[in-house]
Amino acid sequence: MADLTRRDLIRLGTGLCVTLGTSRMLVGCGNGGEGGACDGCRPAATVHTVLGDTLSDLYQMGRQAAQSLGINAGFDLSGRSVFIKPNLIRLGVGIPFAPESGDCTKGEILVAVAQQCLEAGARKVVIGDGGQAIDWDWSSLTFFEGSTVFGKTNLREAVDWLRTEHPLQEIELACLNKLDQWERIPSCSENEIMQEGLPIGRSFFEADHVISVPVLKTHFIADVTLSMKNFVGVTSALPPFGNSVLRLGVHQAYEDAISAGFEKAGIEACFLDVLKWRKEAGKQDFAIIDGSIGVEENGPATFVGMGKTIDIKQRSPAGKYFLLASNDLAAADATAARIMNHDVDEMKQLLMARKLGLGEIHNIRVVGDAKIEDLIIPDFERVEQGSQWDVSATMPQSVGQHVSRRESHRANVLGSLALSAGMICLLKRSRIGSERRPE
Numbered sequence: 001m002a003d004l005t006r007r008d009l010i011r012l013g014t015g016l017c018v019t020l021g022t023s024r025m026l027v028g029c030g031n032g033g034e035g036g037a038c039d040g041c042r043p044a045a046t047v048h049t050v051l052g053d054t055l056s057d058l059y060q061m062g063r064q065a066a067q068s069l070g071i072n073a074g075f076d077l078s079g080r081s082v083f084i085k086p087n088l089i090r091l092g093v094g095i096p097f098a099p100e101s102g103d104c105t106k107g108e109i110l111v112a113v114a115q116q117c118l119e120a121g122a123r124k125v126v127i128g129d130g131g132q133a134i135d136w137d138w139s140s141l142t143f144f145e146g147s148t149v150f151g152k153t154n155l156r157e158a159v160d161w162l163r164t165e166h167p168l169q170e171i172e173l174a175c176l177n178k179l180d181q182w183e184r185i186p187s188c189s190e191n192e193i194m195q196e197g198l199p200i201g202r203s204f205f206e207a208d209h210v211i212s213v214p215v216l217k218t219h220f221i222a223d224v225t226l227s228m229k230n231f232v233g234v235t236s237a238l239p240p241f242g243n244s245v246l247r248l249g250v251h252q253a254y255e256d257a258i259s260a261g262f263e264k265a266g267i268e269a270c271f272l273d274v275l276k277w278r279k280e281a282g283k284q285d286f287a288i289i290d291g292s293i294g295v296e297e298n299g300p301a302t303f304v305g306m307g308k309t310i311d312i313k314q315r316s317p318a319g320k321y322f323l324l325a326s327n328d329l330a331a332a333d334a335t336a337a338r339i340m341n342h343d344v345d346e347m348k349q350l351l352m353a354r355k356l357g358l359g360e361i362h363n364i365r366v367v368g369d370a371k372i373e374d375l376i377i378p379d380f381e382r383v384e385q386g387s388q389w390d391v392s393a394t395m396p397q398s399v400g401q402h403v404s405r406r407e408s409h410r411a412n413v414l415g416s417l418a419l420s421a422g423m424i425c426l427l428k429r430s431r432i433g434s435e436r437r438p439e
Contacts, residue, residue, distance in 0.1 A: 045331035062112025092133025128174030330359025
């Protein structure tokens with residue numbers, strides 16, 4: 001056999017890449033956008049899968065998910081603070097908390113992740129959210145019926161138990177709107193209420209690490225609400241940014257914002273401002289996505305008649321509940337979106353995140369208990385009215401062009417927001433009235 005020349009080797013290597021469908025791994029492909037190199041030119045992001053047979057497994061699944069991220073006794077968190085951000089949309093709105101609704105992150109997972117952080121030496125752990133209310137009773141966040149953690153049946157009692165086990169470390173439960181302590185971060189919005197920046201909760205602002213722990217849900221504005229969208233909940237819901245229930249001011253302020261080459265970027269620009277700020281500050285954050293009981297159709301909530309509860313185990317090909325864990329929030333969300341039967345190349349928030357260099361949405365390695373094809377739910381019901389933005393504006397060679405919202409859809413969104421706010425306010429007033437009514 002004749003000796004191969006250097007040119008032969010290059011030609012052979014190029015042909016092999018094309019054959020394997022990995023030609024984007026060649027340096028200098030020019031598809032990187034603002035984030036630099038294209039997906040194939042960067043190291044693959046890793047998303048870990050953890051499976052469970054029953055809802056009583058969620059605590060152990062949460063421990064395993066955190067361990068897969070290296071959060072264990074061998075990972076040095078000494079002297080560091082961690083903010084654990086769940087999605088707690090149902091708390092404080094005047095209706096009973098119900099883990100089986102799928103509206104909220106499950107308490108068993110939150111306790112497990114907090115425990116892992118404490119065992120890894122964290123100085124301080126905060127479980128916090130702004131939710132849709134000023135305040136709530138943390139003991140109302142109950143575990144599933146028949147499920148206990150440390151012999152406790154709700155989040156507050158379990159956290160109290162952790163305090164006794166780790167007396168030299170801090171663990172707090174934080175309602176961000178009640179604390180009313182805010183720090184400003186850079187905002188791409190030029191709206192007057194954002195002139196000093198986007199207000200986020202101080203305990204989130206000060207955290208060395210953030211672990212976003214959303215639940216698998218659709219969202220009638222953003223298509224899905226996962227680990228990145230979860231960051232909207234750390235912004236102020238107080239006037240002028242909200243009405244203490246919904247962040248109407250924040251939505252309006254970002255209506256005409258420009259981000260990642262998208263005009264009228266919308267609420268996606270808000271939560272990506274938060275993630276971008278964390279990235280630029282050199283913070284290493286994590287995502288653990290709750291794939292147990294979630295919400296499909298017109299999420300993110302079932303209690304105002306919009307979304308519909310989905311039991312993942314009953315609909316998943318694997319016949320299991322799952323958690324996804326990653327140190328790349330965009331990769332975790334892209335993986336979850338695929339499981340929810342979405343095309344990531346038609347999802348505004350994911351394309352924006354990629355364009356801003358905030359994470360991977362294609363170059364992802366799924367490892368652990370399951371392959372992604374074992375988890376994809378082909379009949380997952382997506383938002384009925386479809387996307388609120390013009391997908392054609394993100395096709396190759398046209399990214400960055402003007403993206404216009406459909407006016408009718410905008411009216412539907414604002415109307416739905418107003419209706420939701422009104423229903424929540426009525427529920428709250430009804431509860432307060434019943435509490436004050438003499439027996």
